[in-house]
Amino acid sequence: MKYKAHNYQTRATQFILEHPYCALLLDMGLGKTVSTMTALDILMYQTIEVSRVLVIAPKSVALNTWSGEAAKWDHLNHMRLSLVLGTPKQRVKALETSADLYVTNCDNVVWLVEHYDKAGQRWPFDCVVLDESSRFKNYQAKRYKALYKVRPYIRRLIELTGTPSPNGLEDLWSQIRLLDHGDRLGRYITGFRREYMTPGAHNGNTVYQWVPVKGAKEKIAGKISDITISMQAADYLEMPMLIDAGMSLRLPELQAYEDFQRECLLEVDGEQIEAMSAAALTNKLLQFASGAVYDGDHDWHEVSTAKLEALTDLVGSLDEPAMVMYNYRHELERITRALPDAVPFRGEPELLAAWNRGEIRVLLCHPASVSFGLNLQQGGRVIIWYSPTYNLEQYEQANARLYRQGQTKPVLRYHLSCIGTMDEVVTRALHGKADMQQTLIKSLKALMYEKISLGR
DSSP: OOOOOOHHHHHHHHHHHHOSEEEEEEOTTSOHHHHHHHHHHHHHHTSOOOSOEEEEEOHHIIIIIHHHHHHHOTTTTTOOEEEEOSSHHHHHHHHHSOOSEEEEEGGGHHHHHHHHHHTTOOOOOSEEEEETGGGGOOTTSHHHHHHHHHGGGOSEEEEEESOSOSSOHHHHHHHHHHHHTTTTTOSSHHHHHHHHEEEOSEETTEESOEEEOTTHHHHHHHHHTTTEEEEOHHHHSOOOOEEEEEEEEOOTTHHHHHHHHHHSEEEETTEEEEOOSHHHHHHHHHHHHHTEEEOTTSOEEEOOOHHHHHHHHHHHHOSSOEEEEOOSHHHHHHHHHHOTTEEEOSSOHHHHHHHHTTOOSEEEEOGGGGSSSOOOTTTOSEEEESSOOSOHHHHHHHHTTTSSTTOOSOEEEEEEEETTSHHHHHHHHHHHHHHHHHHHHHHHHHHHHHHHHTTO
């Protein structure tokens, strides 16, 4: 296809060219992959500033998106990609293959750093792209530490994400530290917390939750605005309506649910199921609301059919395909029994193609399996959340598989939520995270527009 960049894509490309290390906080559907590849093409073949590029992405994105974009656009189809995936032997062979972009998944970062260490070789990639950089939000994770170790050898670092702080502002600190070694938000998390956070839930000296102080999001946005650019799809694309059709369900077994919540003990099918901690109880209550609970041997026991019946009724009333999001294995098993034409998705490209051709009536997906880089808007416009998730990043990314550029119809989003249960608690927590993230992004946008108006 002939590439005709939108204005926002040109701005994104130019921002990368002008900033050796930067973060593009771009909403889903704004074409951040093609914008980034266009910049890389210029850096490699016109300005000759980059010689060897490594792209680190979630596995589905590494496997499908980057090579797909190179093949799709006329100005990029000369770029050679080598997928550093599979077995160690296959990865080594891919690294030895002559290419422009070497694409791997996040789980291979530690192996990659150790591979060059063991060979006594210097880190060879002078440019690194972190696609979905929020995967590096945990500064204590091995992948983060491994990448930070080789950061001095990386002359250009580009971070891409639509969800910069899915769980709080600390997620952002770690990503910015990778870019600037702590110049803007501090080198250490203790200093960051001291300046921008205050203890929330805690027990003595042990803090379980840090809460932003008043004005923290705006202050942080000001500190990082010179190396970040923020864009939201609603500002640039003519998007269809996103209609939330919440379905509040009554749980006939609510008394048993409340007894379990109070006593942390449930007896079902002759088995006693016990929740030994608050976290375990929360998880068990979510399972209960969805209709089945796991015992200590990881076998599930059905406790309610209310939500399953609501799903079958809803799917039966829809005269169009639906994508159903589940969280537990027992949900997948019970739904496939109730809906024989439902097809589980586990990453198979052929299923994605069949869905987009309209050949699948119900596609069952775990949020983690469709979180990044998949275009599913051609196959339908209905997404049903069978049970809620705490993971804001997966939630927003999964919704964006249907609600994205190219969708021609209003998107219907259903949440099946049992009244008076943990369903409602998790949903409120999710929306709270979303509100915090949106405030940060809006602050960055405001600073960006101010700079443009001042001609900076």
